[in-house]
Amino acid sequence: MNAKRNQFMIGVLLILGILVVINIISIRFFGRFDLTKNKVYSLSDASKNLIRSFDDRVTIRAYFTEDLPAPYNDNRREVLDMLNEYKAYAGGNLQFEFINPEGEKGEQEAREEGIPPVDVQVVKNDRFEVKRAYLGLVMRYEDKKETLPVIQNLGSLEYDISSALKRLTTKHKLRIGYTQGNGEPDLSTMKQAYQALTSQYEVTPVNLANGGTVPTDLAALLVIAPQKKFTDSSKYQIDQYLMRGGKIAFLLNKVNANLQTQYTQPLDLNLDDQLAQYGVRINTDLVRDAQCATISVVQQQSGFTMQSQVPFPYMPMASNFDKENMMVKDLQNVVFVFVSSVDTGLAASKGLQAEVLVRSSKRSGRQSGFFVIDPFHRYTAEELSESGIPLAAVVSGSFKSLYAEKPPPGIVSSSSLITASPQTRIIVVGDGDFMTDEVARNPGNLAFFSNIVDYLSDDAGLITIRSKDVAMPPLDQVSDGTKKMVKYGDLLLPPILVIGYGLLRWRNRLARKKMIEAAI
Secondary structure, eight states: OHHHHHHHHHHHHHHHHHHHHHHHHHHHOOOOOOOSTTOTTSOOHHHHHHHHTOSSOEEEEEEEOSSOOTTHHHHHHHHHHHHHHHHHHTTTOEEEEEEOOOHHHHHHHHHHTTOOOEEEEEEETTEEEEEEEOEEEEEEETTEEEEEOOOOOGGGHHHHHHHHHHHHHOSSOOEEEEEESSSOOOGGGSHHHHHHHHTTSEEEEEEOGGGOOOOTTEEEEEEEOOOSOOOHHHHHHHHHHHHTTOOEEEEOOSEEEETTTTEEEEOOOSOHHHHHHTTOEEOSEEEEESSEEEEEEEEEETTEEEEEEEEEEEEEEEOEEOTTOTTTTTOOOEEOSSOOOEEOTTTGGGTOEEEEEEEOOSSEEEEESSOBOOTTOOOOTGGGOBOOOEEEEEEEEEEEOTTSSSOOOTTSOGGGOOOEEEEEEEEEESOSOTTSTTTTTSHHHHHHHHHHHHHHTTOHHHHHHHTOOOOOOOOOOOOHHHHHHHHHHHHHHHHHHHHHHHHHHHHHHHHHHHHHHHHO
């Protein structure tokens, strides 16, 4: 008995020792298995690198009301799991706590921190009731503070937290400029796009009219939907900014199209020779696509006025992206508005590398010249016979100045001319309106615009986080026979297994009883 007792005690101590060692290892080393296709439940490398760079402690207070019903209870659990991942990689420089804002004092504290209450619907005593809840985060670093007032979209949770942490810990924001003076819209009127940029960058207008210059400290320059011709002096300023290694996005309309009047007119911006020098051209045409968004139109039927949604091929819903380029590879779709085709055929002859970022679908076509836009026109197969028309491109390399072989504007000294650039890049899109509020409601549009700016400013990290896809994959389609087999299998297999197990036990008991009787 003593030997058995000693063996038992040794076994217990051995198990306890193993558990202690496992706990010590788990504290010192963090690991997690994520079997999803895009690793959507694991932090991206960009987030890991961001939090590893902290040189001081970040504290996060999560104001979350407890005991919320589904689906709101998922928000708390997802935030807790995500913050645990951040903490694991932060090397002690990130701490967080969850606070349940109870009572008047707790709710006042949450509101003072910038976390507003939200109304959620709950079922209590078999009745729907509205409950006031708090679902927000407050982050502090040194003397700065960032707030995520309401955690709603779990799909963008990592991006929301990482972008807030980046804003919090970045010492100086990069400057992004956008041209003015040639009929461009003020970027601040595009509320969603402007808010997305100003959260990460210092955004400043660059007026090139009347001899204005491009600041040398810009991380990127945006040329968005100008309506007037650029003067030679304005083109020179843009050219020399690129020659100094600057990065530019040309988001241009080459055709003025008005859906109200249903007429189109070519738009001359006096930039064709400059873009051609940089290896790219925006054609004076409009691309139509069978894969498109819908518009609301008013029709007269039987004396009644009816409003209906009809497909509008001149608003292509592009989903044919370059799967190798981080700007677009994870996007679902981008809706363009009267977009023109892009030609990159000149790039190779100038020693530049061109990549087409977005193409039309397999059923598309183009229209040029003066023509009438008819929302009710039904396009034939011949009118949609083209496939993969380029709509946006990036060109990179060492660019040659537009003025390398011709004199610059007279007011500029030739001695200060830079004739070739270091390695840099430009992005060209045949639509200057895809980021406006009317179409930026499509998530892909705003993501594409933000990715363009991040890519030009060398901030690739946020692109990889923003584009992570957390949508559930569709179920595989199966035959009707397989469906019936699975259905009846689910119904019949469990009771058959139970009955079989019962019969097996009954037979074993009978056999044991016979053995006992035989022994007696």
